[in-house]
Amino acid sequence: MTLAPPAPLHTSTVVVPRRRKPRRSPRKALLGALGIVGFLAVWQLVAAAGIVNPSQLPSAVDTFARLGVMVGDLEFWRNVGRTMTAWAIGLIIASVLGIALGGLVGLIPFLRKATHSTVEFLRPIPSVALIPLAILAYGIQIQAALVIIVYACFWQVFVQVLYGVADIDTVARDTARSYGLTRVAQLRSLVLPTALPYIFTGLRLAASVALILAITAEMTIQNPGLGQVLVVAYNIGNISTVYAVVVVTGVLGLLINLVFRFVERRALAWHQSIRGEELL
Numbered sequence: 001m002t003l004a005p006p007a008p009l010h011t012s013t014v015v016v017p018r019r020r021k022p023r024r025s026p027r028k029a030l031l032g033a034l035g036i037v038g039f040l041a042v043w044q045l046v047a048a049a050g051i052v053n054p055s056q057l058p059s060a061v062d063t064f065a066r067l068g069v070m071v072g073d074l075e076f077w078r079n080v081g082r083t084m085t086a087w088a089i090g091l092i093i094a095s096v097l098g099i100a101l102g103g104l105v106g107l108i109p110f111l112r113k114a115t116h117s118t119v120e121f122l123r124p125i126p127s128v129a130l131i132p133l134a135i136l137a138y139g140i141q142i143q144a145a146l147v148i149i150v151y152a153c154f155w156q157v158f159v160q161v162l163y164g165v166a167d168i169d170t171v172a173r174d175t176a177r178s179y180g181l182t183r184v185a186q187l188r189s190l191v192l193p194t195a196l197p198y199i200f201t202g203l204r205l206a207a208s209v210a211l212i213l214a215i216t217a218e219m220t221i222q223n224p225g226l227g228q229v230l231v232v233a234y235n236i237g238n239i240s241t242v243y244a245v246v247v248v249t250g251v252l253g254l255l256i257n258l259v260f261r262f263v264e265r266r267a268l269a270w271h272q273s274i275r276g277e278e279l280l
Contacts, residue, residue, distance in 0.1 A: 098157025
């Protein structure tokens, strides 16, 4: 009697569907756009109804008409470039100093204890209080504006780096030491991943502060830029230009924040805070 060969065994393959990256709902962008439209509508209605003196509040139509004229002027873009140049230089200097000194002080307990009182004394000093000293030292030059910008932005980055270094898990640090990791390996594998979210937060905050101080310095020191345009327009009674420059500064601040948020999301895509934010 011949036995038939056993039927071949068919192994079933389980296909695991790829997890799709959650798409951001357009609801947030739509609500933001509706908020802007509503604000402009209220602005126009208040000005048209004469609730506020036209010499103090021009209509939205007049303001954006003036803005359209300014956009077509080459000098306007030169002033934007001057403001953004001071912003970029001051932010870069403050970021480099803040990250370097913050990491050094944060990693050495003795330095952190020795500088604690000095930091707490210097950090609350308003940067605008340094304007007279900056003018005495550099006159009406970009260096005077940089003194103010760097001072204000440095503390934003420095403090965040201190918090980031202090957030390192002690168990992870002891484990790294027990495995004999070098200083460089500990910085790369332990310190940097922990402190990086704090560093990006400090940079994003410093970027906004740098723009504020760049315009403030131009208004007070009279350096060429958007701040100087705003003061000159106010002095001659050109209120529509004043509001147009205010709108431009608001747009610049929004673009800066969006760019830094974009870079932060890409660089920290692995971090739980960014993953949780994308799921919302």
